[in-house]
Amino acid sequence: MDRSLLRPTGWARLTDFLQLMRLDRPIGTWLLMWPTLWALWVASEGVPGRDVLLIFIAGVYVMRAAGCVVNDYADRHFDGHVKRTKQRPLATGRISETEAQLLFVALVAAAFILVLLTNWFTVLLSLGGVLLASIYPFMKRYTHFPQVVLGAAFSWAIPMAFGAVLGEVPLDAWILFSANVLWTVAYDTQYAMVDRDDDLKIGIKSTAVLFGSADRFIIGLLQLATLALLTWVGIRVGLGGFFWLGLAGMAATFAHQQRLIFHCDRDRCFQAFLNNHWSGLLVFAGIALSGWPVTG
Numbered sequence: 001m002d003r004s005l006l007r008p009t010g011w012a013r014l015t016d017f018l019q020l021m022r023l024d025r026p027i028g029t030w031l032l033m034w035p036t037l038w039a040l041w042v043a044s045e046g047v048p049g050r051d052v053l054l055i056f057i058a059g060v061y062v063m064r065a066a067g068c069v070v071n072d073y074a075d076r077h078f079d080g081h082v083k084r085t086k087q088r089p090l091a092t093g094r095i096s097e098t099e100a101q102l103l104f105v106a107l108v109a110a111a112f113i114l115v116l117l118t119n120w121f122t123v124l125l126s127l128g129g130v131l132l133a134s135i136y137p138f139m140k141r142y143t144h145f146p147q148v149v150l151g152a153a154f155s156w157a158i159p160m161a162f163g164a165v166l167g168e169v170p171l172d173a174w175i176l177f178s179a180n181v182l183w184t185v186a187y188d189t190q191y192a193m194v195d196r197d198d199d200l201k202i203g204i205k206s207t208a209v210l211f212g213s214a215d216r217f218i219i220g221l222l223q224l225a226t227l228a229l230l231t232w233v234g235i236r237v238g239l240g241g242f243f244w245l246g247l248a249g250m251a252a253t254f255a256h257q258q259r260l261i262f263h264c265d266r267d268r269c270f271q272a273f274l275n276n277h278w279s280g281l282l283v284f285a286g287i288a289l290s291g292w293p294v295t296g
Contacts, residue, residue, distance in 0.1 A: 016089040020072060020100065021065035021107075027274055029064045031187070032154050034280025035180040036060055038287055039161035042172065042237055046291040052118065052164050056157065059114045066107035067133045067153065073100045074137030082198040115160075122163040129156040144210035147192065151184035172236055179229035186222035187276040189215060190261060193269040216261055223254040230283065239290040246286020253279040 018024055036056050040048040072079065072090045079091035089095040108130060115126040132153035139146035155177045162173040185207060192199070192208035199209055211218045227247065234243050253275055260272040 013094075016094045017103070020069055020089045020095055020103070022068040023065065027277060028068070029061060030277045031184075031280060032064050032157065033057070033060045034277075034284050035155060035176070035183075036157040036161060037284050038180075038280075039158040039173065039176060040165065041284070041287045041291055042176065042233070043162045043165035044291075045237075047288075048165060052161075055114050055117050056161060056164070059111055060157065062107050062111045062114065063129065063133060063157075066104055066111065067136070069100055069104045069107065070134055071137040073097065073104070076100075078202055078204060082195055082202070084195055084198075118164040119167060121167055122160050125156075125160045125163050125169075129153065129160065132156055140205050142205070144205045144207060146205065147185045147188040147207045148181065150188055151181035154184045155180040172233055175229055175233050175236070179226050179233065182222045182229065183226040183276075183279070186219045186226065187273055187279075189219055189222075190257065190269050190273040190276075193261065193264060194266050194273070215264070216258060219261070220254075220258060223257075227251055227254075239287060242289035243283075243286035246282045246284070246289075249282035249286070250279045253282065 022028055040053060040056060072088055075085070076090045076097065079085035079088050085091060090097070090100055111130075112126070115123050132149060136146060136149045136153050139149045158177045158180060159169040159173050162169050189207045189211065192206040193215060195204075196206070196208045198204075199206055207218075208215055227250065230247055230250075233239075234247065257272040257275050260268045260275070
């Protein structure tokens with residue numbers, strides 16, 4: 001049967017394209033947004049300029065959408081065999097492969113236009129971000145560490161933010177980058193635990209598959225390392241008491257997530273993944289309040 005016959009027509013197709021870009025599921029956008037905002041606030045030592053802030057916020061939305069499109073394109077022959085993803089537009093044929101390719105190119109072009117509004121150093125850095133976003137979805141075929149590549153992709157906005165504000169990427173940026181990579185591996189392993197049974201059946205690799213029964217322990221180590229690196233950043237840049245309260249809040253969310261994943265239940269692992277939104281928000285609130293300009 002011709003799968004194009006399954007596609008709706010006219011404006012009815014809008015829903016499928018929104019789903020392909022995950023604009024109906026904002027959790028990924030927030031998990032990309034929070035470290036971007038951490039970096040902008042730290043780099044600017046307070047409140048970043050309006051222009052650079054708006055550029056990066058828009059860039060987060062566009063690049064997260066592009067990442068989702070290329071991810072579903074890479075998984076188009078696998079998603080139909082996974083309970084959580086079998087109704088995705090590409091897996092069901094409601095969106096064609098060519099349409100997905102064209103949408104990805106359009107989104108990357110929009111992101112490139114945004115980055116052109118910064119400086120040439122940031123433009124050059126952005127090429128690394130596009131490369132990471134493009135190759136991540138294919139890594140699960142070749143390595144058990146696709147989450148590490150995702151972590152680098154989700155963290156690449158950090159050196160870009162420092163580059164846009166300072167024109168360079170200092171050590172503080174790379175410490176923050178490393179912290180976010182570790183945090184991303186931790187929460188994406190929680191996410192991969194949801195699909196682990198299906199992934200084992202179809203041969204998809206992930207850290208959840210690799211870690212096996214040690215998954216909770218290794219996630220805990222990654223979370224502790226994240227806290228340690230963020231502590232180092234806080235000390236180096238002299239962040240105040242609000243930051244330490246925010247970091248304590250992140251530690252509390254990590255403890256809650258450990259409780260949720262204790263029995264490796266699918267739904268509770270997904271709840272733990274979603275809870276990371278609050279982890280990132282609390283750290284951002286701490287950084288922002290620590291750097292709030294004092295007047296009078």
